[in-house]
Amino acid sequence: MGRRSCQGLTGSPRVLKKMPTDDLHLIIIGGGPAGLTAGLYAARARLNVLLVERGSFGGQVLTTHKVENYPGFPEGIPGPELADLFQQHAKAFGLETRSETVRKVWTEDGMYLVELGDHTLRSSSLILASGSRPRQLGVRGEGRLRGRGVSYCATCDGAFFRGEDLAVVGGGDSAVEEALFLTRFARAVTIIHRRDVLRATPILQERARQHPAVSFLWNTVIEEILGEQQAVGVKARNLKDGTVNEVNFGGIFITIGHEPETDLFKGLVELDGDGHIVADEATLATSAPGVFAAGDVRRKVLRQVATAVGDGALAVHSVLKYLEDKALLP
Amino acid sequence: MDFWAPWCGPCRIQAPILEDFAAKVKGKIQVRKLNTDENGDTAAQYGIRSIPTLILFKDGKEVDRHIGVAQAQELEKWVGAHVKV
Numbered sequence: 001m002g003r004r005s006c007q008g009l010t011g012s013p014r015v016l017k018k019m020p021t022d023d024l025h026l027i028i029i030g031g032g033p034a035g036l037t038a039g040l041y042a043a044r045a046r047l048n049v050l051l052v053e054r055g056s057f058g059g060q061v062l063t064t065h066k067v068e069n070y071p072g073f074p075e076g077i078p079g080p081e082l083a084d085l086f087q088q089h090a091k092a093f094g095l096e097t098r099s100e101t102v103r104k105v106w107t108e109d110g111m112y113l114v115e116l117g118d119h120t121l122r123s124s125s126l127i128l129a130s131g132s133r134p135r136q137l138g139v140r141g142e143g144r145l146r147g148r149g150v151s152y153c154a155t156c157d158g159a160f161f162r163g164e165d166l167a168v169v170g171g172g173d174s175a176v177e178e179a180l181f182l183t184r185f186a187r188a189v190t191i192i193h194r195r196d197v198l199r200a201t202p203i204l205q206e207r208a209r210q211h212p213a214v215s216f217l218w219n220t221v222i223e224e225i226l227g228e229q230q231a232v233g234v235k236a237r238n239l240k241d242g243t244v245n246e247v248n249f250g251g252i253f254i255t256i257g258h259e260p261e262t263d264l265f266k267g268l269v270e271l272d273g274d275g276h277i278v279a280d281e282a283t284l285a286t287s288a289p290g291v292f293a294a295g296d297v298r299r300k301v302l303r304q305v306a307t308a309v310g311d312g313a314l315a316v317h318s319v320l321k322y323l324e325d326k327a328l329l330p
Numbered sequence: 331m332d333f334w335a336p337w338c339g340p341c342r343i344q345a346p347i348l349e350d351f352a353a354k355v356k357g358k359i360q361v362r363k364l365n366t367d368e369n370g371d372t373a374a375q376y377g378i379r380s381i382p383t384l385i386l387f388k389d390g391k392e393v394d395r396h397i398g399v400a401q402a403q404e405l406e407k408w409v410g411a412h413v414k415v
Contacts, residue, residue: 054401055340055343055399056339056340056342056343056399058339062339062340063339080337080339083339099343099347099401100401101401117401117402117403146380146397147379147380147383147397147398148377148379148380148397149379151379151380156338156340156380156381157379157380157381159335159366160366160373160374160378160379160380160381161379229377230377230379251379
């Protein structure tokens with residue numbers, strides 16, 4: 001571990017002043033909209049709180065070209081800017097954060113232990129806000145060529161594909177949005193979808209159908225991604241007639257949904273069949289006392305920035321109630 | 331060599347990790363950055379398709395590349411596999 005990661009918690013006078021040990025009131029796992037909002041509320045409640053994020057603060061907002069449905073920004077706002085604002089806002093109220101990967105989470109004597117790279121933290125409560133990751137196709141060549149022509153984020157990688165023929169796999173809102181975004185760089189974009197209709201919102205479908213650079217390959221699935229050092233195309237199978245064709249693409253963008261980041265929490269809290277955390281709608285309490293879930297990681301109807309921030313606020317409200325009931329607050 | 335761009339969120343996480351690493355291996359390994367917005371041709375020449383991408387050069391030749399953020403431990407392990415750190 002670098003020096004950077006050794007600063008923070010144990011050396012923080014704020015933590016030591018309030019508690020005789022290194023025990024925290026709350027650890028928030030995940031630094032997307034849900035986690036950062038929870039961090040803001042917890043910092044304002046003057047909890048001894050630490051937020052741990054392994055990648056970039058902002059979560060999936062960072063990979064959104066423009067957020068058009070978050071209130072307060074009538075012109076829309078670039079995802080990375082909104083992510084920055086969320087982070088600044090939480091830090092303005094003194095939230096401490098760490099850029100580290102959580103290795104393990106378990107419970108012992110009514111406390112929760114969170115193992116980081118080189119040491120373990122103890123906390124009375126947890127908010128799980130680890131979000132989700134892009135779903136993979138699970139075909140040959142995909143893992144090997146990731147970042148070498150296979151991408152899960154058009155806004156991140158699109159600019160490296162100027163003038164090329166690109167494929168977007170999927171049929172939902174994200175797939176169509178990404179396809180439209182990629183037309184800025186690409187010569188042509190082909191949306192490859194396993195069915196013969198899109199799931200995307202009608203307004204997005206209209207935009208895609210009317211765009212001269214966007215075409216469709218219906219009833220088609222990818223069997224393999226081709227290429228040695230760089231992706232050069234796909235082996236595509238038509239589900240109607242069973243024919244298999246090799247089609248050349250300079251880049252393949254995969255947008256077939258997300259799966260929750262809950263591998264660490266198996267055995268700690270109840271998960272549903274898809275791996276989402278099951279939490280009470282009114283309190284966000286999970287099956288483990290003192291553990292709450294917020295944002296995309298939990299089972300819920302609508303996954304948006306607007307609903308994630310609501311979760312973050314509510315989860316802290318429930319944490320405060322939990323700590324009060326256990327007489328853990330000063 | 332760290333291929334990065336100002337608009338890339340993960341690149342902002344990578345930067346301080348690399349700075350710490352550079353201080354640690356000073357005199358043994360040079361850590362450089364290349365802005366892909368300003369050096370699009372060079373990025374294309376190296377087949378960069380996603381950032382951050384780290385390329386490890388030894389005696390002027392590419393020996394390995396790492397795509398996506400490399401956390402401190404991961405970075406040391408990755409470089410250590412090719413060069414004595």
